[in-house]
Amino acid sequence: MKLPLFIAQRYLLAKKSHNLINIVTWISIVSVAVAAFAMIFVLSIFNGFNVVISDNIHKMSADLQITSVKGKTLNINDFPFDKIKEIKNVELVLPTITEDALFRNQDKQQIGQIKGVPAEYYTVERIDKSIVKSGRFGTDADVDFAIPGVGMAYYLGINPNNPFTMIQVYVPRRGNASSFSLENSFNTGQLFVNQSFATNQDIDETTILAPYEWLSELIEYEGLASDVEIFVNQSSNVNKIKKEIKKILGPDYNVHDQYEQQSTLYKMMKSEKLAVYLILVFILVMATFNVIGSLSMLIIEKKKDTATLRAMGGDNSLIRSIFLNEGTIIAVVGGIIGLILGIVAVLLQQYVGIIRLGDGSGSYIVDYYPVALQLQDVLIVLATITVIGGIAAFTTVRVSMKNLR
Secondary structure, X not given: OOHHHHHHHHHHHOOOOOHHHHHHHHHHHHHHHHHHHHHHHHHHHHHHHHHHHHHHHXXXXXXXXXXXOOOOOEEOOOOOHHHHHOOOOEEEEEEEEEEEEEEEEOOEEXXXXXXXXXXXXXXXXXXXXXXXXXXXXXXXXXOOEEEEEHHHHHHOOOOOOOOOOEEEEEEEOOOOOOOOOHHHHEEEEEEEEOXXXXXOHHHHOOEEEEXXXXXXXXXXXXXXXXXXXXXXOOOOOHHHHHHHHHHHHHHHEEEEEXXXXXXXXXXXXXXXXXXXXXHHHHHHHHXXXXXXXXXXXXXXXXXXXXXXXXXXXOOHHHHHXXXXXXXXXXXXXXXXXXXXXXHHHHHHHHHOOOOEOOOOOOOOOOOEOOOOXXXXXXXXXXXXXXXXXXXXXHHHHHHHHHHHO
16 A cells, blocks of 8 residues: 555544544545435436336337438338338338327317327337227227327317217318418318327327328328338347338438437436536535545644654655545545445335335326436446545645645
């Protein structure tokens, strides 16, 4: 062990002549530990909510989405469905239509999006699990059914258990229709409702699913689609499949994975986590003021020791290294203690569930605060504590040594 580190360790553990210095030192360690605990636990909560949101988005989003580069629609008559289906681990390749619409149920109305999907869309396991089933299933061949999100159903006052519930759908008519006439500006259709789906709040409150052929006829999209959605085997490499599809399609089409389909949401979640991290760093900086106070008092107390070291041939560099190591050790020890306690708390919450959401009535998507521990966060917190503790120690030693000369 190097001499400066050895002496710094002895200073940390040895009893000081003034008991106040011992108290301040341990207060410094505890304050850094509390800050480290808060950082790892709060960041893990953000990770947990991100996982929950991503899982909910994943339920209704295709693994890959293909759109046209040049326009709003793509021609499905010329689209190479067969070639894409031949790619290994590709399960479904489906054309879909998404259009803004006005929905009306009796005296209630709401603006949102209507999405036309083929019947095979509901064979995807995760989509099927998202549908709140009641009565007849929503893909009856004899009747055209709409499947609204639970939020949209609430806004329209829809009771999915009522088999006679019907909504009116108004979509803009293609071409130069007169904006002064409702009949000339919109195509109107009707759909029965006896199902709903529940995933992400943003989707649930704005979207209604409808039969693809019905919507295609209503908005005059014969031979056209808004996009093509691809569902793959969950154990497959999506990026590899994405590259193969790009080779088949060429530059005229965009191919987006789930992250790219919801890029705005994911960027917002990352920005929120970064903002919280910076706030916690500020709290940690405040905690290091205790380290500065403790180290300053120790330097003053050990004035005789430093004089002895100089008499024995020690230079200022050795003395600075001793106290620099002392300050860094205080910060790192506190950080490690806080990290260990934080990791234990996160694992208990993750696997046991200590802190509940609400009163446990089941009104939330999850019953307990979701957390997810990531090694990356542990390393970032430890590095942050080391760097801030080192800077605080360096600044304190530099100023204090000048004053002692």
